[in-house]
Amino acid sequence: MTENTPFPAASLLGYPRIGRRRELKKAVESYWAGRIDAAELAATAQQIQLGTAQRLQELGLTEVAAVPGTFSYYDQVLDAAAHVGAIPARFGNLLDADGGLGLAGYFTLARGDREQQPLEMTKWFDSNYHYLVPEIGPDTVFSVTSDRILRDFAAVLESGIETRPYLVGPVTFLLLSKAEAGAPADFAPLAKLAELLPVYAALLERLAAAGASWVQLDEPALVADGAVPAAELRAAVEQAYQVLGSAQSRPKLLVSTPYGALGELLEPVASLPVEAIHLDLFKGELPADLTGLAQALAGKTLVAGVVDGHNIWRNDLAASARKLDVLKAAGINLAVSTSTSAFHVPHDSAEETQLTEQLRSWLAFADQKAVEVATLARHLADAEAARPEIEAASRIIASRASAEGVRRGEVRARTAALAETDFHRAEYADRAKAQQEELRLPPLPTTTIGSFPQTGDIRSARARANKGEISAVDYQELMREEIRRVVDLQEDLGFDVLVHGEPERNDMVQYFAENLDGFEVTVHGWVQSYGSRCTRPSILWGDVTRSAPITVEWASFAQSLTEKPMKGMLTGPVTILAWSFVRDDQPLADTANQVALALRDEIADLETAGIKIIQVDEPALRELLPLRKADQPEYLAWSVRAFRLATSGAATGTQIHTHLCYSEFGVVIDAIDGLDADVTSIEAARSRMEVVNDLQSHGFSRGVGPGVYDIHSPRVPGQQEVTELLQTAVAHVPARQLWVNPDCGLKTRGYAETEESLRNLVAATREVRAQLV
Numbered sequence: 001m002t003e004n005t006p007f008p009a010a011s012l013l014g015y016p017r018i019g020r021r022r023e024l025k026k027a028v029e030s031y032w033a034g035r036i037d038a039a040e041l042a043a044t045a046q047q048i049q050l051g052t053a054q055r056l057q058e059l060g061l062t063e064v065a066a067v068p069g070t071f072s073y074y075d076q077v078l079d080a081a082a083h084v085g086a087i088p089a090r091f092g093n094l095l096d097a098d099g100g101l102g103l104a105g106y107f108t109l110a111r112g113d114r115e116q117q118p119l120e121m122t123k124w125f126d127s128n129y130h131y132l133v134p135e136i137g138p139d140t141v142f143s144v145t146s147d148r149i150l151r152d153f154a155a156v157l158e159s160g161i162e163t164r165p166y167l168v169g170p171v172t173f174l175l176l177s178k179a180e181a182g183a184p185a186d187f188a189p190l191a192k193l194a195e196l197l198p199v200y201a202a203l204l205e206r207l208a209a210a211g212a213s214w215v216q217l218d219e220p221a222l223v224a225d226g227a228v229p230a231a232e233l234r235a236a237v238e239q240a241y242q243v244l245g246s247a248q249s250r251p252k253l254l255v256s257t258p259y260g261a262l263g264e265l266l267e268p269v270a271s272l273p274v275e276a277i278h279l280d281l282f283k284g285e286l287p288a289d290l291t292g293l294a295q296a297l298a299g300k301t302l303v304a305g306v307v308d309g310h311n312i313w314r315n316d317l318a319a320s321a322r323k324l325d326v327l328k329a330a331g332i333n334l335a336v337s338t339s340t341s342a343f344h345v346p347h348d349s350a351e352e353t354q355l356t357e358q359l360r361s362w363l364a365f366a367d368q369k370a371v372e373v374a375t376l377a378r379h380l381a382d383a384e385a386a387r388p389e390i391e392a393a394s395r396i397i398a399s400r401a402s403a404e405g406v407r408r409g410e411v412r413a414r415t416a417a418l419a420e421t422d423f424h425r426a427e428y429a430d431r432a433k434a435q436q437e438e439l440r441l442p443p444l445p446t447t448t449i450g451s452f453p454q455t456g457d458i459r460s461a462r463a464r465a466n467k468g469e470i471s472a473v474d475y476q477e478l479m480r481e482e483i484r485r486v487v488d489l490q491e492d493l494g495f496d497v498l499v500h501g502e503p504e505r506n507d508m509v510q511y512f513a514e515n516l517d518g519f520e521v522t523v524h525g526w527v528q529s530y531g532s533r534c535t536r537p538s539i540l541w542g543d544v545t546r547s548a549p550i551t552v553e554w555a556s557f558a559q560s561l562t563e564k565p566m567k568g569m570l571t572g573p574v575t576i577l578a579w580s581f582v583r584d585d586q587p588l589a590d591t592a593n594q595v596a597l598a599l600r601d602e603i604a605d606l607e608t609a610g611i612k613i614i615q616v617d618e619p620a621l622r623e624l625l626p627l628r629k630a631d632q633p634e635y636l637a638w639s640v641r642a643f644r645l646a647t648s649g650a651a652t653g654t655q656i657h658t659h660l661c662y663s664e665f666g667v668v669i670d671a672i673d674g675l676d677a678d679v680t681s682i683e684a685a686r687s688r689m690e691v692v693n694d695l696q697s698h699g700f701s702r703g704v705g706p707g708v709y710d711i712h713s714p715r716v717p718g719q720q721e722v723t724e725l726l727q728t729a730v731a732h733v734p735a736r737q738l739w740v741n742p743d744c745g746l747k748t749r750g751y752a753e754t755e756e757s758l759r760n761l762v763a764a765t766r767e768v769r770a771q772l773v
């Protein structure tokens with residue numbers, strides 16, 4: 001173990017890694033396109049890491065190991081896989097001659113190649129971040145296959161700043177992994193823990209030799225109810241940290257547990273033979289009696305995550321200080337931090353100069369959170385010294401409660417007057433009959449999920465319109481041209497139900513936020529969603545209203561170009577909440593109903609304009625599902641009701657679609673059914689249609705489109721592959737219920753691969769239609 005360096009009094013659990021101006025995104029995409037080489041990409045990565053270290057020092061996080069080494073080129077779970085050699089056999093040999101996984105191999109795992117699909121992607125706990133799922137089988141042989149975190153640590157250390165290297169912890173790593181194809185049915189990756197631990201120990205030893213005083217092992221899987229019973233989880237964690245804790249030569253260890261309370265694992269985790277334990281004390285709760293916890297933590301540091309790392313509201317410093325005081329009074333040795341990594345929030349609210357000063361004063365992005373944790377650490381050292389900042393925070397939070405727009409009388413009156421009938425439509429059988437008479441669709445109707453490729457031309461037109469370089473009318477005409485092209489293409493390809501392609505939308509949530517009252521949007525507030533893809537979550541700060549129709553003109557224009565039905569395209573209330581930074585001063589359910597009513601009005605206007613099919617996307621339905629089973633029913637009840645409130649005003653003959661992606665949906669299949677949509681399209685291609693088993697066993701009776709084309713990578717599915725997926729679907733779900741569609745929207749794809757893939761999709765549909773009796 002290295003010298004006696006205490007855990008820093010103030011630190012962040014993690015920091016955004018894309019760069020203040022998305023430098024990493026731009027460099028990674030340039031590398032993929034062959035415009036820069038690996039050395040140039042590595043240089044950008046180092047500049048970002050050094051910039052982060054210097055910035056956090058400027059903000060007051062000056063102690064050794066206060067700066068988290070949470071950089072990643074793509075994803076932290078992929079990084080762990082890359083470091084321990086968890087490279088699925090199906091990729092062949094991706095290692096360089098020196099036995100290491102270089103950048104090219106690393107990105108092959110993330111993006112696939114001509115033969116292999118990339119690692120599956122799924123959501124990271126209850127966030128809008130998506131990680132890559134490692135594949136592990138009984139034959140996986142672990143070894144150190146990357147020294148990237150060592151090199152990055154050393155590079156920043158050369159500039160005089162010692163960071164705190166980070167790795168996803170071994171238990172979480174295995175729990176987030178899936179069994180490699182071909183593994184026995186009863187194989188679970190956690191069975192490989194004993195084989196994995198020596199490789200973690202070897203990495204720790206090398207980090208210690210490189211000079212790291214502290215290393216952070218992140219174990220968020222411990223706060224979620226998963227497939228593994230608590231007793232087994234406890235045994236795994238104890239085994240893991242007995243081994244790592246007794247490693248010969250290692251840095252001090254922080255085990256972090258973000259995203260919620262440890263529940264019955266609290267004392268076992270606090271007792272682990274490591275030097276510091278982080279708890280999420282923003283979402284998680286402490287026991288009333290702290291005696292047992294204090295005993296378990298004897299000789300260790302509790303890194304108290306009292307500042308919310310996952311949302312952007314200014315911290316109630318007085319309330320956090322009170323929590324810290326209680327822990328201190330129990331004799332616990334404390335350090336202050338965030339509840340989760342701050343990579344869920346943008347860099348700096350001071351950059352958002354277009355926002356009112358009042359709104360800005362309510363916000364804390366990552367940089368502001370660094371100052372908050374430093375203030376709270378000062379409070380612990382000397383309560384008087386921090387008093388002015390703590391009192392100022394209390395005054396600002398109080399002013400927010402009474403600010404104009406936070407509560408609007410007409411919105412409150414409308415939600416208060418809701419009746420049960422506002423949540424129900426006519427019986428499905430009547431709807432199905434009326435809709436078929438209206439739409440006259442063939443069996444296995446083909447459609448897409450909504451967006452078509454967002455080309456550079458579309459984005460640059462929008463950027464120019466935003467800067468005033470082209471007029472609003474010119475921008476509208478350019479978007480109309482794009483819609484014409486997308487409609488013509490779908491006619492040519494032979495689709496049955498068309499979309500307008502969503503070119504006018506920067507993002508499926510931000511676009512609605514820009515057109516609803518109660519929201520603000522940011523200019524620089526980028527947050528990583530997955531890999532190089534980022535979003536700017538909107539800020540939902542006040543009561544929500546719709547002052548004018550949002551999508552109706554675009555939908556009517558698109559419908560005027562074709563005889564085929566054109567889907568109106570909306571984002572649902574749960575997804576709008578999940579992908580925004582939502583006010584924290586009232587239950588989410590209340591906010592969801594306000595958004596739902598705005599959408600309900602939009603649906604009514606679309607119907608009046610002659611739109612017969614309206615899709616209300618809810619890809620984030622699964623995302624907000626609480627990590628603890630006990631909390632799930634309440635969430636599912638209000639989220640399903642919000643969707644129903646949005647859609648139940650639709651006429652019997654109007655076909656309501658919904659779309660879900662980016663998650664495994666088996667666990668929320670009842671809720672999906674409860675949405676009562678006429679047609680549900682759902683991601684399925686990457687998991688080779690696993691979801692149809694859930695649909696079959698559930699007896700799902702309405703329309704369903706399990707995705708037959710994985711749109712997450714440039715790979716083109718062949719006609720035969722789509723035919724086989726469709727045949728699997730037909731074997732499980734009655735053909736009269738089935739729709740044919742890709743997994744998700746096509747906005748991230750290019751036109752060449754999109755056209756080819758969609759052509760194969762239509763050809764495969766015709767082939768399978770012909771086989772139907």
Ligand SMILES: CN1c2c(nc(N)[nH]c2=O)NC[C@@H]1CNc1ccc(C(=O)N[C@@H](CCC(=O)N[C@@H](CCC(=O)N[C@@H](CCC(=O)O)C(=O)O)C(=O)O)C(=O)O)cc1
Nearest residue numbers: 128459460462463506507508509529532533534535579748
């Ligand atoms: C479906 N998903 C979404 C999630 N969350 C959302 N909020 N939205 C989603 O669609 N979560 C789950 C999934 C997976 N996630 C994503 C997330 C992001 C993308 C994606 O493609 N993001 C784009 C940015 C999209 C956007 O906001 N575009 C804007 C701004 C574009 C831009 O960068 N402009 C440049 C100037 C360009 C020029 O001059 O040519 C600039 O501002 O500097 C827009 O179109 O106007 C990304 O690039 O990361 C996909 C799936």
Ligand SMILES: N[C@@H](CCS)C(=O)O
Nearest residue numbers: 449450451617619745
């Ligand atoms: N309608 C959206 C859904 C994405 S989840 C799209 O097609 O991009």
Ligand SMILES: [Zn+2]
Nearest residue numbers: 619661744745
């Ligand atoms: Zn989707």
